[in-house]
Amino acid sequence: MQHLSEQEIIRREKRQELEKLGIDPYPADAFPVTHTAAEIKKNFSEEHKAHFADISFAGRIMGIRDMGKASFGVLQDHSGRIQIYVKRDDICTGEDKTLYNTVWKKLLDIGDIIGVKGYGFITKTGETSIHVTSFTLLSKSLKPLPVVKEAEGQSFDAVTDPEFKYRQRYADMIINPQVRDTFAKRTLMINTIRDFLNEHGALEVDTPVLQSIPGGAAARPFITHHNALDIPLYLRIANELYLKRLIVGGFDWVYEFSRNFRNEGMDRTHNPEFTILEFYVAYKDYFWMMNTTENLLEQVAIALHNTTDVPAGDKVLNFKAPFKRVSIYDAVKDHTGIDISEMDEAALRDTCKKLHIETTPGMGRGKLVDSIFGEKCEKHYIQPTFIIDYPVEMSPLTKKHRSKPGLVERFELMINGKEIANAYSELNDPVDQRERFEEQVKLMERGDEEAMFIDHDFLRALEYGMPPTAGIGIGIDRLCMLLTNQPSIQDVLFFPQMRPEKREGEDLKFEI
RNA sequence: GAUUCCGUAGCUCAGCUGGUAGAGCAAUACACUUUUAAUGUAUGGGUCCUGGGUUCGAGUCCCAGCGGGAUCACCA
Numbered sequence: 001m002q003h004l005s006e007q008e009i010i011r012r013e014k015r016q017e018l019e020k021l022g023i024d025p026y027p028a029d030a031f032p033v034t035h036t037a038a039e040i041k042k043n044f045s046e047e048h049k050a051h052f053a054d055i056s057f058a059g060r061i062m063g064i065r066d067m068g069k070a071s072f073g074v075l076q077d078h079s080g081r082i083q084i085y086v087k088r089d090d091i092c093t094g095e096d097k098t099l100y101n102t103v104w105k106k107l108l109d110i111g112d113i114i115g116v117k118g119y120g121f122i123t124k125t126g127e128t129s130i131h132v133t134s135f136t137l138l139s140k141s142l143k144p145l146p147v148v149k150e151a152e153g154q155s156f157d158a159v160t161d162p163e164f165k166y167r168q169r170y171a172d173m174i175i176n177p178q179v180r181d182t183f184a185k186r187t188l189m190i191n192t193i194r195d196f197l198n199e200h201g202a203l204e205v206d207t208p209v210l211q212s213i214p215g216g217a218a219a220r221p222f223i224t225h226h227n228a229l230d231i232p233l234y235l236r237i238a239n240e241l242y243l244k245r246l247i248v249g250g251f252d253w254v255y256e257f258s259r260n261f262r263n264e265g266m267d268r269t270h271n272p273e274f275t276i277l278e279f280y281v282a283y284k285d286y287f288w289m290m291n292t293t294e295n296l297l298e299q300v301a302i303a304l305h306n307t308t309d310v311p312a313g314d315k316v317l318n319f320k321a322p323f324k325r326v327s328i329y330d331a332v333k334d335h336t337g338i339d340i341s342e343m344d345e346a347a348l349r350d351t352c353k354k355l356h357i358e359t360t361p362g363m364g365r366g367k368l369v370d371s372i373f374g375e376k377c378e379k380h381y382i383q384p385t386f387i388i389d390y391p392v393e394m395s396p397l398t399k400k401h402r403s404k405p406g407l408v409e410r411f412e413l414m415i416n417g418k419e420i421a422n423a424y425s426e427l428n429d430p431v432d433q434r435e436r437f438e439e440q441v442k443l444m445e446r447g448d449e450e451a452m453f454i455d456h457d458f459l460r461a462l463e464y465g466m467p468p469t470a471g472i473g474i475g476i477d478r479l480c481m482l483l484t485n486q487p488s489i490q491d492v493l494f495f496p497q498m499r500p501e502k503r504e505g506e507d508l509k510f511e512i
Numbered sequence: 513g514a515u516u517c518c519g520u521a522g523c524u525c526a527g528c529u530g531g532u533a534g535a536g537c538a539a540u541a542c543a544c545u546u547u548u549a550a551u552g553u554a555u556g557g558g559u560c561c562u563g564g565g566u567u568c569g570a571g572u573c574c575c576a577g578c579g580g581g582a583u584c585a586c587c588a
Contacts, residue, residue: 006557007522007539065551068544087545110538123546146523147538149549156549157524157537163580164523175523219587264587265513274588358585419588450587475588488581489588499579 007144014107015140023103025140031115033058038079044120044128052120055130057082058138060174061112063149066105072129075116080177083129084116090133104135111141111174148175166496179491185304186480186492190257192303193277196296202253202279207242209235209259215458216240216397218450219262222272235261240397240471241458243280244426247469248461255279257476268488269418272497275476284470286409286425290386293413293421293472294321297384297479304483311485312416315382323384323413328369331377331387340369348372362447366394381414396436396452398424399468413474420479423472430462 004012015025034056044052059075059082069088074081088100108114118132146164149156158176159165165172165179173179194204212231214221216238226233239258246254261273281289301308301319308320326334329341338351348368352359357375359368369391381387388411389404398408409425427433437454444451480492490496 005522005539010539063548065547066544067547067550070545070547072547072550074548083548085546089545123548125546125548127546127548129546144522144538148523149537151549154549159523161519161523161580163519166580217588260588262587265585267584267587268582270587276588422588473588478588501579 005144008142011109011140011142011144014109015142018103018107018137018140021098021103023137025137027136027138031058031136031138032056033115036079037075037077037082040082040120040130041080041128044122046122049120054117055119056115056117057084057130058115059113060141061108061110061114063110063147064108069100071105075114075130076174076177078180083123083127084118084132085121085123085129086132086135090131091135103137108137109141109144110147111143111145112137113139113141145171146175162490163498166490167498167501169494182484182486182491183494185484189300189304189480189483190476192300193296194257196299197253197255197279200253202255202281203251205243205246205251205254205256207239207246207256207258211236213453213455215452215455216242217260217262218452220264220449222261222263237262238276238473239278240473241455243278243471244466244469245458245461247280247282247426248464248466252282253279266497268490269478269481271477271489271493274489274493277474277476278471280426280469280471282467282469285468286388286411286423286470289423289425289470289472290325290388290411291322293423293474294323294384297321300479301483310483312482313485313487315416317416317482318383323386325386325388325411327389328373328387328391329389331381332369332372335377335380336372340372360447362443364393364443364446364448366391367448370394378414378419379417382416384413384415384420386411386413393439395424396440397427397433399427399429400432415482418478419475420482421472421474423470426466426469426471428462428466428468430459433462434459 018025034054035052037057037059040052040055040057057075057077059077061073062076062081063074065072071086073084073086075084086100086104088097091104092098092100115136115138116130116132117134118130120128121131122128146157146159148158159172198204210224210226210233212233214234214237217240219237221234221237224233224235225231236258237260239256239260243254243256256278258276258278259273260276263272264270266272298308298319298321301310308318310317310319329339332338332340336355340348340351343351345365345368348365349359352368352371355372355376357371359371363371373387389401389407390398390410392398392400392406392408395408395410398410401407401409411423412419413421427436437452437459440452441454477489477492481487481489484492486492
């Protein structure tokens with residue numbers, strides 16, 4: 001049995017009262033909407049009032065100010081909030097005042113969704129409002145909504161509990177309209193990227209989420225089981241190897257907004273499922289990819305902010321192309337004063353010790369370099385910066401550098417001290433690729449849990465011949481955090497992962 | 513996974529060295545025909561996250577658990 005608060009019981013009683021009066025609290029009829037709150041507020045004026053003489057508006061009641069024989073309410077639709085004015089003798093023209101005295105004043109609540117008909121006017125305090133001539137209950141709300149009051153841009157008693165916001169995003173969006181703005185911006189960002197790619201002739205594709213070999217990245221996967229085939233399957237950690245197969249197949253430019261799944265820790269910048277945009281372009285290299293990436297991001301910043309200057313906490317990020325380019329060895333030299341470019345694994349290990357960076361025996365040369373960069377350099381790159389030319393050991397899918405031995409043609413894009421994108425000239429030599437996979441197997445044997453598996457089918461594809469190709473993965477959630485100035489990934493995902501709520505008497509179990 | 517802070521009415525919060533559980537908003541009732549955090553008067557509403565312990569007595573102190581945040585580790 002559901003435990004109900006006093007207010008929840010009262011609302012259920014009101015619902016019954018409405019039904020007794022012959023009012024369906026959940027009518028099936030469509031309600032015609034002619035105007036939005038934003039349109040009325042923006043365009044209403046005395047000289048244009050003819051256009052607002054016959055308004056039909058629907059929204060959620062967010063506030064009621066009862067004045068006796070008249071009252072004011074605040075309705076909210078997707079575009080914003082607007083005041084309504086309800087006068088007893090206007091909605092009850094005859095002797096029977098039940099509709100006003102009982103239905104409007106007693107049986108409606110904050111949170112109910114109603115439709116109103118009426119006309120636009122401006123109150124004597126100057127607020128554009130709807131003078132209501134009739135109203136219809138469209139949906140009765142049985143659960144009291146936290147009431148947030150606002151005055152002069154300040155809000156009072158706003159719900160700040162993150163658990164409430166993330167578990168009950170629907171309620172969060174009702175009472176905190178700016179939350180909807182963040183998600184609208186997320187979609188605008190994705191649409192801008194999609195338009196950019198489509199305009200350049202790219203083809204959007206879908207590749208498998210369930211994979212029998214979780215490839216394309218170094219991460220721990222979620223595992224599941226397919227009953228009919230009686231095999232384990234993994235939720236993808238990346239789609240890279242599938243997109244490259246499509247390049248082998250003859251497409252020149254493919255992309256996918258890939259929902260990836262990694263069975264690792266959660267924090268402000270990590271959710272177990274997250275979105276990466278990957279795209280692969282034939283006959284290009286990583287220099288071309290840097291140019292394309294900075295142009296793309298400049299365009300996205302302008303689409304969201306009308307400028308390349310984007311606020312991020314107390315900083316301002318400038319997305320004006322071109323971005324700075326720094327080699328990883330120069331980055332380490334700049335921030336530690338140490339030249340690690342010629343060091344072998346043992347020397348790197350010593351350097352880590354000097355810099356107070358913890359190492360494990362499983363770490364190869366690549367991971368050691370990565371640790372030094374991650375600990376000492378990464379956080380300093382606030383403005384968009386390409387870090388380029390990584391050691392070969394940490395990049396098993398990347399083409400060897402055309403002129404610098406021991407390095408690969410790879411870049412990561414750092415913004416506000418975080419990695420946003422990772423790209424390379426793709427390795428297309430099947431013999432080299434097979435050797436790199438075999439190196440990964442050795443790392444796995446040394447205890448590296450995230451080393452890659454060998455994907456023999458991918459090698460077979462490469463053996464048919466893949467054109468020289470540039471590829472990139474861009475962290476969409478993190479980019480969205482930057483561009484909407486949100487400090488947590490939970491604020492750019494509608495439904496961030498949470499530990500399930502325990503309910504009384506419930507014992508959730510699923511057979512696999 | 514580790515450390516640390518938090519959990520009191522529908523919401524925001526107070527509750528001191530342990531002594532009958534508080535406010536504002538929301539709700540209920542009444543008044544009020546241009547208010548806007550409307551106002552005035554009155555009323556109801558609590559598993560103080562859960563379970564143990566100490567104590568004559570626990571919202572408060574101790575232990576364990578549950579949930580959330582932050583930091584760290586892994587990672588994008």
